[in-house]
Amino acid sequence: MLNKSSITNLVAIFIIIGSIYSPIYSENITTIGVFSLSGAITNWLAIHMLFEKVPLLYGSGVIPAHFEEFKRSIKRLIMEQFFTQENIERFLHQEEDSAQQLFNVEPLLDRIDYDTLFQHLIEAISESSFGSMLALVGGTDALEPLKEPFSLKIRRTLAEMATSKAFTEAIHEGINARQISGDLVNNIEDIVSKRLDELTPELVKQIIQGMIQKHLGWLVIWGGVFGGLIGLGFSLI
DSSP states (O other), rough: OOOOOHHHHHHHHHHHHHHHOSSSSSHHHHHHHHHHHHHHHHHHHHHHHHSOOTTOOOOOHHHHTTTHHHHHHHOOOOOOHHHHHHHHHHHHHHHEEEHHHHHOOOHHHHHHHHHHHHHHHHHHHHHHHHHHHHHTTTTTGGGGGHHHHHHHHHHHHHHHHHTTTHHHHHHHHOOHHHHHHHHHHHHHHHHHHHHTOOOOOHHEEOOOHHHHHHHHHHHHHHHHHHHHHHHHHHOOO
């Protein structure tokens, strides 16, 4: 399948061939075709030299020859522009705030065994100095009517504690976003370094080619167009 570069070169060649059979302005058309072809080929060669080493042409094969610099630049871009400790710390704080807003304590409160808590309370009272006094008023059975109010009170108290400012601050202190962000930065940097170490000059070349080469064809087209315009101007002098 013909690409932009090939089509541009073929058009320039057809212009040159056509000028041979043109009854008028043959020299002008030839000049336009030659300049257009030279502009297109020059730009095509420049693009080719980015990715491939051409013998006797100093500076060719720039990307494979400097792939270590590309790797360092990629790492620097990733770590300094995206995964900085400040960015990760800011993200963690945002996630903490979002989690706090979305946090629903009700399911946790539903899982608490309030009967067991009440039973432990009765046992504590029975084993304390109030145990003998409790026996005078009917023993532990006298406390049974308090089970429901006790459960509701404990539930309400826990809910208030879970939504209090002190509880939120305690969570922030416990999470320690700065330490976590520092550890994450180190882990991410290790992952990036190991992945970049796996890259070869050929793989770097393929990655960059895949990103930009299809767009570089326009350089060849414009090289042919401007070359032709320069040839037109030159032929009119």
